[in-house]
Amino acid sequence: MDKEIISTANAPAAVGPYSQAIKVGNTLYSSGQIALDPATGAMAAEDIAGQAEQVMKNLQAVLTAAGYSFEDVVKTTCFLADMKDFATFNAIYEKYFVSKPARSCVAAAALPKNALVEVELIAIR
16 A cells, blocks of 8 residues: 655644544545644634634645645545534635535534644545
């Protein structure tokens, strides 16, 4: 199996023993991204809208580093700390994922660094 570790300084460094993404053949598997600012390592916002925007920027940086775009995404998994944020999250999400990939969205009891949202994806070229 031919695999490539994807790493970029334009997205936050992993906060554990994992890669930002792994490319296997023509498929990219990203780790979950939270709203850390890659320049400071701090949470970029305290509200769901601000965090969702930063998550999308982080995902975009990982996609770009691997030579992919949001159009290549076929599946996302989204984790929300509070399902009351579902509508606000969707409003941000749909600006980036206009191709409407398959998706799961679940509530999580807690997310790393007390994030409000985390998103991972699978992309194929």
